[in-house]
Amino acid sequence: MTDPDAEPTQLALVPSADVGDAGGQGPPAGGAADGGPASASADRFAGAAQRLPVARVAIEVSLAHLDRPFDYLVPEAMDDQVVAGCRVMVRFGGASVSGFVLERSDTTEHTGRLGRISRVVSSEPVLRPDVARACRAVADRYAGTFADVVRLAVPPRHARTEKRPLEGEEPLPVPAERSTVWAAYDGGTDVLDALATGGSPRAVWSPRPGAAPEAGLVEAVAAVLSGGRGAIVCLPDVADVERLDAAMTAAWGSDHHVTLTADLGPAARYAAFLRVLRGRARVVIGTRAAAFAPVADLGLVAIWDDGDDLFAEPRAPYPHTREVLLTRAWDSGCGVLVAGWARTPEAQQLVESGWCSSIEAPSAQRRAAWPRIETDEPGRALSTARLPAAAFRAVRAGLEAGPVLVQVPRTGYRASLACQECRRPARCVRCTGPLRQDDPGAPPRCGWCGGEAEPWSCPHCGGTRLRAPLLGDRRTVEELGRAFPQVRVRSSVGGSAVRDVDAEPAIVVATPGAEPRASGGYAAAVLLDTWATLSRPDLRTDEEALRRWLNAAALVRGSADGGRLVVVGDPGVPVVQALVRTDPVGFAARELGERRAARLPPAARLATLEGPEDAVTDLVGHGWPEHAQVLGPIELDADDDGPRARLVVAVPRSGGRVLTAALRHVQADRSLRKRRPVRVQVDPYALG
Structure with a gap:
């Protein structure tokens, strides 16, 4: 934050x-x-x-x-x-x-x-003063350079597009309309009124399912446009951008907004950028790069589903889109809207610090809007399917009323393999990587080096038979097809995701983030292999699991309409209980409290330094800020240049500016002396 x-x-x-x-x-x-x-x-x-x-x-x-x-x-x-x-x-x-x-x-x-x-x-x-200030602030915040950040902010020049005159005039303000979405929330209409009259409200919004989230975003942006100001809305992926683009076009046409995504070609992206720069559009919707858009008279910055890892920039200095938008809001004094089915600890900290208000629906309305959620422990699967009894009944009952969603955490056929006798994970003899099976009848293959592992024998017990503790989407489709032979079973995974399905009875097997929307909502849903989702050794494991599950649950009809969701997993796990209660706010508050106790982001400022082992070791004794906690060096996998290591430096949040200044001095000193580079990440999204 x-x-x-x-x-x-x-x-x-x-x-x-x-x-x-x-x-x-x-x-x-x-x-x-x-x-x-x-x-x-x-x-x-x-x-x-x-x-x-x-x-x-x-x-x-x-x-x-x-x-x-x-x-x-x-x-x-x-x-x-x-x-x-x-x-x-x-x-x-x-x-x-x-x-x-x-x-x-x-x-x-x-x-x-x-x-x-x-x-x-x-x-x-092309580099407006306010965007230049944001680039400088982001570079300082993440211990990077202005040159690296400005490459993220300003797209490459396309001379032919730049020389072509833009058609049309600056669009007129959009008339404000009566709210149909925000009126259902305590304080919701106050936010819209403030945006329409030139105010700068800051809110973290936890919407209730039922209405598409685009409708609430369109109303918020319309309020800003009615006052003659502009807005930036960032969404995780292209599918979300296309849905919001369609909703805005239906509301007021295409003259007021542009889309900025990585899928646009150089000419199209630069043309959209110039439309905003020259005042022909006041609203930008898009993915990461849209956060730097040169919107005039910025009145609102908004982000949907800020916990999605797609918002973590993979290029130096690795800024997070949420932080870029907050930086611009602080610089310009515009309004802020952080929204999503789940709530991140970073968003909760904005609320607890008093910088943002929390917008939620009354508890009774919230419970009616979410499906009825129950748990069913694995291990009681029927002989015809991998579903436990309660999940099987939910699928069968749901198919009588419409489509059913089945979420699986992995793609492929048999996503992991283990010894049938001793149950230990099956490993590659060459690189010790995990083995998997890509297709029926295919030999086991290493997930790291890609080499085949046939014949295979367990080095621990000598067994030669393999079992699959974790099945992928294709094997799940196969088993559900046998269990429900009269029903169409579809698959939706990243790279070949299905956008929408109709209201006819069908089973949709999808990986997290690739779940299509169903017309009228899914009648039921099942979350399989939740233990695999919770097995990642990462700081955000529980947070990411709840985000994925709530995103799926929001696609199911509300309990008032008979919607039902079955979680196949241990009912005693706290994050599963948070899902059953549909309590993203309470979970975020507890997670933030635990982060404070452990001195972890966002309650503290943390940096990792990775590079050659000798270079990282030399930095252990660097003059780090007072009260800094230095962990490491930790050995990493070697590369072509030799051994590598990681150093972790954490400080209280109040010392964040001092830490980033120290990191920038480290980078400047190494650059000046032409020493081997060290990769620096401040508050990295993934911290395993």
């Missing part, structure tokens, strides 16, 4: 002595060793623009010790082209590099010779 009372920490380092000479421009603004600001003079700035001859340029170089703007002269011939936010080429370190103009000035603090801008790539101001 972004600290609302914290300002980003800037890093001040003396640059390499040969950087300025090689690039012809010297230290950055504020980096001169002596002398104060030097005013423009005819001799010094000969041939430069008469007005504001100095441009501060953020070069696209990801070296941490060069992570600051540099001053360049603006040639007189380029005076009209060099504007704040445009792309330019400059000489730096003896090479031609690209960069963004942050601002123009009539003074510089550098007393030496300044280089000149070589070329203006485009005068389009």
